[in-house]
Amino acid sequence: MNSALQAVEQDWRAFDRAHVWHPYSSMTAPLPMFPVQSARGVHLRLEDGRELIDGMASWWAAIHGYNHPRLNRALQEQLGKMAHVMFGGLTHRPAARLAAHLIDLTPPPLQHVFFADSGSVAVEIAIKMAIQYWYAQGYPERNRLLTIRSGYHGDTFGAMSVCDPVGGMHALFTGVLPKHSFVHAPQCRDDSDWQEAELAEMRQQLRSGAHQIAAVILEPIVQGAGGMRFYCPEYLRQVRMLCDEHDILLIADEIATGFGRTGQMFACEHADIAPDILCVGKALTGGYMTLAATLTTGRVAAGICSADPGVFLHGPTFMANPLACAVANASIELLLESPWQARVAAIGRGLEAGLAPCRDLPHVREVRVCGAIGVIELRQPVDMRWMPAQFVDRGVWLRPFRNLVYAMPPYVISADELAALTQAMVEVVAAAGQR
Ligand SMILES: *Cc1c(COP(=O)(O)O)cnc(C)c1O
Numbered sequence: 001m002n003s004a005l006q007a008v009e010q011d012w013r014a015f016d017r018a019h020v021w022h023p024y025s026s027m028t029a030p031l032p033m034f035p036v037q038s039a040r041g042v043h044l045r046l047e048d049g050r051e052l053i054d055g056m057a058s059w060w061a062a063i064h065g066y067n068h069p070r071l072n073r074a075l076q077e078q079l080g081k082m083a084h085v086m087f088g089g090l091t092h093r094p095a096a097r098l099a100a101h102l103i104d105l106t107p108p109p110l111q112h113v114f115f116a117d118s119g120s121v122a123v124e125i126a127i128k129m130a131i132q133y134w135y136a137q138g139y140p141e142r143n144r145l146l147t148i149r150s151g152y153h154g155d156t157f158g159a160m161s162v163c164d165p166v167g168g169m170h171a172l173f174t175g176v177l178p179k180h181s182f183v184h185a186p187q188c189r190d191d192s193d194w195q196e197a198e199l200a201e202m203r204q205q206l207r208s209g210a211h212q213i214a215a216v217i218l219e220p221i222v223q224g225a226g227g228m229r230f231y232c233p234e235y236l237r238q239v240r241m242l243c244d245e246h247d248i249l250l251i252a253d254e255i256a257t258g259f260g261r262t263g264q265m266f267a268c269e270h271a272d273i274a275p276d277i278l279c280v281g282k283a284l285t286g287g288y289m290t291l292a293a294t295l296t297t298g299r300v301a302a303g304i305c306s307a308d309p310g311v312f313l314h315g316p317t318f319m320a321n322p323l324a325c326a327v328a329n330a331s332i333e334l335l336l337e338s339p340w341q342a343r344v345a346a347i348g349r350g351l352e353a354g355l356a357p358c359r360d361l362p363h364v365r366e367v368r369v370c371g372a373i374g375v376i377e378l379r380q381p382v383d384m385r386w387m388p389a390q391f392v393d394r395g396v397w398l399r400p401f402r403n404l405v406y407a408m409p410p411y412v413i414s415a416d417e418l419a420a421l422t423q424a425m426v427e428v429v430a431a432a433g434q435r
Contacts, residue, residue: 031384034392039066042413044397052397055407055421060224060256062287064334065410071286074330078323087115087319094325101332102295105265107274110295114312115320119255119281120154122292123217125314126251126277127158130215133249133300136307142214146205146248150185151218152225153253162217164226167402181205181213185223186231194234202239206246215249215277216242221267222370224256228377228404230370233271240273249300255281255292259332260340261408262371263348276300286331291324343411347372350415351407354422363433365403374422375406376429383435387428394424405429 008015017030025031035047042065044052057063064071078094085092099113114129116122127145134142145162152168153159160169161177170177183201188194206213220236223229243250252275257267261283264270268278277300281292304312351374355367358376366377382400391398398407398421405428407421 041065042410053417053421055398055409057408057410058287060282063283063411064286065412070334071327071330074326078326083323084321092322094322095320097329098325109274109297110278111298112296112301114294116292117316117318118290119292120156120159122279122281122294123153123159124156125294126279130249133303134214136304141212144212145180146213146216148185148218149182150223150227150229186235188232191232191234199238210246213248215251217251219253221262221270222257228375228406236271249276251277253279255279259283260344263344285324285328288327289324344372350418357426358429361433373408378403390428396421396424
């Protein structure tokens with residue numbers, strides 16, 4: 001009689017609240033949810049007909065906006081051929097094309113591509129590549145990672161183990177997570193205030209621990225979900241040199257920063273360095289489908305395959321899904337044909353100007369902008385029962401976390417839409433101070 005299907009048909013929202021997990025959510029005390037009916041361009045359309053300007057690009061992903069005719073067509077064309085085939089023993093043109101795009105766009109040493117189904121898995125693969133590389137070289141004890149605090153690399157176990165140890169999930173999973181080494185996060189914002197002392201802790205750790213460290217892993221230039229922090233290119237350059245000095249691999253997690261978000265196609269370009277292993281995801285498919293990739297150099301690929309077991313030990317069921325590869329190819333081609341660099345710069349200027357009034361608010365610690373990312377850091381955590389609804393009432397979609405109200409809109413946002421977005425941020429942040 002009372003099947004779940006009957007319940008969902010009677011009131012799908014109530015059913016969703018009672019039965020469906022959302023990211024980082026409680027099943028017993030759920031936060032307000034806003035039902036989306038459709039999305040087009042930079043707008044999300046709610047079930048009640050309200051239109052919201054999207055300030056999140058669906059967590060860095062929807063760089064071209066929603067329902068883009070070019071991306072839709074790429075998917076439809078691929079769908080007419082095949083939605084999926086296994087990648088073991090079979091191959092297809094969309095995957096090869098995508099690998100070629102990634103090799104052309106990323107630093108020259110990166111020549112080999114492993115496709116994964118999500119960002120977290122791409123990070124797992126990067127870690128596994130580093131460990132398997134040293135194993136094959138005859139150094140099985142080189143299986144530790146070194147990272148900087150305030151990082152975020154995903155929610156699976158390997159990725160979690162290199163997330164910020166305080167803000168991340170370490171306390172809960174102590175004893176389960178592998179123990180890696182952390183050094184303080186870089187403080188310098190600009191190369192002009194670079195301090196040699198920034199590197200002292202990492203230099204010391206690498207000197208004493210090099211024999212057991214496989215790789216340094218970090219997010220270049222912008223640390224995302226670990227705190228929305230920005231740091232200077234010189235730090236990255238110095239870390240690259242230190243890794244070379246100690247013969248340690250460098251893993252760059254560009255899952256958030258990739259595809260132009262920071263003003264360069266990849267954030268490593270700000271420092272003109274090449275990592276040994278690079279993770280991409282999020283904007284890879286323009287926000288259409290889940291797909292990620294891990295790239296590596298000829299040296300690492302050959303190293304892994306030069307000794308027992310002679311193969312890289314990974315192979316997800318949905319590896320290199322043709323639909324995802326086809327839409328990723330279209331998304332990259334669309335990006336390359338667009339004036340993306342000018343758009344990102346214009347968004348950066350719009351965020352600077354639009355968010356400037358927040359700088360004077362006593363409960364605001366800092367306002368910062370990098371590329372097309374704008375962050376308001378408050379002195380107190382935001383009230384998640386209150387703030388998202390305030391944004392929705394003002395016609396925008398933003399999802400703050402902890403004490404951070406931030407925006408990284410689709411690159412196609414217009415100047416007027418961006419002004420409306422920042423206006424709402426200023427109003428709501430000001431109102432938060434009055435409560
Ligand atoms: C989002 C993110 C991940 C994890 O990607 P998922 O697709 O959510 O698994 C890893 N690293 C960084 C830097 C990210 O921003």
